[in-house]
Amino acid sequence: MYYFIINPRSRSGKGQEIWDNVKKRLDEENLEYEAYFTQRQGHAAELAHQIAALSIPCTLVVVGGDGTANEVVNGLVKTVYTHITLGYIPTGSGNDFARGLGLTKDTKKAVEQILAPACIEKMDIGIAQSDKEKRYFLISAGIGFDASICHEALHSGLKDLLNRYGLGKLTYAAIALKQLFLYRPCPVDIRLDKKRISRFPRCFFVAGMNLKYEGGGCKFCPDADHSDGKIHICVAGKLSKLKILTMLPTAFIGKHIWFKGIQIEQGHVVEIISRRPLPVHCDGESFGFRSSLSLRTAPEQISVITG
Ligand SMILES: Nc1ncnc2c1ncn2[C@@H]1O[C@H](COP(=O)(O)OP(=O)(O)OP(=O)(O)O)[C@@H](O)[C@H]1O
Known part of the structure; x- marks a missing residue:
């Protein structure tokens, strides 16, 4: 199962535009997924916590900037998160998380990487x-x-x-x-x-x-x-x-x-x-x-x- 947490306000609203492209691609693949939009500061942490608490092995994809990824990890650590694989589509201004992990900023390629991951690594928090x-x-x-x-x-x-x-x-x-x-x-x-x-x-x-x-x-x-x-x-x-x-x-x-x-x-x-x-x-x-x-x-x- 795939869950998406999207910050539509990342990069001053560009996040919504990028998500629209991602969604188009996911729908072409007939992928089963659920998408949640952040509505305020702290919301990404709440959503991540709720998703992790379902205890369903899944890929949780953050569509946002570094701040949204940070909120998501702060939500995950409140419960067990070993059944979660984190994916990331950068839509922020700084994008140091993507840069540090060598993730592509090309949305199309980022979606491909998430649907067919070439590499899944363990990362420190x-x-x-x-x-x-x-x-x-x-x-x-x-x-x-x-x-x-x-x-x-x-x-x-x-x-x-x-x-x-x-x-x-x-x-x-x-x-x-x-x-x-x-x-x-x-x-x-x-x-x-x-x-x-x-x-x-x-x-x-x-x-x-x-x-x-x-x-x-x-x-x-x-x-x-x-x-x-x-x-x-x-x-x-x-x-x-x-x-x-x-x-x-x-x-x-x-x-x-x-x-x-x-x-x-x-x-x-x-x-x-x-x-x-x-x-x-x-x-x-x-x-x-x-x-x-x-x-x-x-x-x-x-x-x-x-x-
Ligand atoms: N719907 C929303 N409206 C306003 N702010 C939001 C909303 N959802 C999340 N936020 C807040 O937006 C802030 C910035 O988000 P994020 O870091 O993802 O993007 P960014 O600032 O463009 O990117 P970067 O951190 O890479 O520079 C976060 O502090 C987050 O809490």
């Missing part, structure tokens, strides 16, 4: 925890400057404007420029696997990655592996604003790692303590402001159709 609150992620969780960009992008009219011209990906770059001038770096301590503490007196951000890319294509952790049970981190720990400005474009090809002040690490448990509460994101969705954050992977992986 990341957990971001602060005090007693938890949020799960598929792509990345970040604290500091990168999260301040996500927080602003969630409420910015710029995304709608740029999406109108097919330039939604630039939203993150444009907001990054603005946030670069506003953002105040902050002392941050990082502890890996309960052992080593590293101190960063002027930290800009810590990106905890399950996949290689975030922020619309920044290859922050070129060696991140979605099935190694680890969180890979990219710490912008000691760079001037001018250096951040020159470093960011090189992150699109993963060459930022050569900058002095960028540190790449990996571990099973990453604990981050900051001097003041900083913005946190999970797959681009807000996880509030936190001064302590721990990142790890869930014991149970999820089956995902990959490219």
